[in-house]
Amino acid sequence: MTVKTNSLILLLSILILGTTSCKKDEIPPIELGVSAKVNNTFQSDAFTNGVELAIEDLFMTAPDALSATASVSEGVEFPAYLLGLYDINISEESISFDCVADTNDPNYGSLFRVLEPNTFDRYYFVFDSPHNITSSESDNNSVSLNIISETEIVVVIGEGYDFNPDINFTIQLSN
DSSP states (O other), rough: OOOOHHHHHHHHHHHHHHHHHOHHHHHHSOOOOOOEEEEEEEEHHHHHTEEEEEEEHHHOOOOTTOEEEEESSSSSSEEEOOOOOOOEEEEEEEEEEOOOOTTTTTTTTTEEEEOOOTTEEEEEEEEESSSOEEEESSTTTEEEEEOSSSSHHHHHHHHTEEEEOEEEEEEEEEE
16 A cells, blocks of 8 residues: 555544544433422412412422432432422423322322413522433423523423323433
């Protein structure tokens, strides 16, 4: 081989290796081990006169009494969060909510329904280090994720959501 051919092969090898990325080498949207704090608010024309209120105000408990903090891991980070309403699982690439309250739940049984217009159930997540989320996609049209800052996101459950036992949803995260 000539020097010119060797140089061309070397250049092509560098270009191929430099532009090829392996999925496992990429930083995930949320890294395992980061700490996450969740707080809930509720806003509804019927229950709060259209004002967003901390859930503690509605349950008449001390401020921050119903917030929770956990490290992101392979397991469920927030089991039976919010007085037994949801299991919330955060993974590197998704956030899942599974309603675990049953039909006769003393806190929620009389509230189960399809959410009406101008009703928003918000779950604010604050991470102790920056997340890498740039976009998301929910498997439920009544649920979305908004990026507030590099350390805060909010899951918004709104109009048309089937708020009933055994309902769940997952939001896929992308970076």
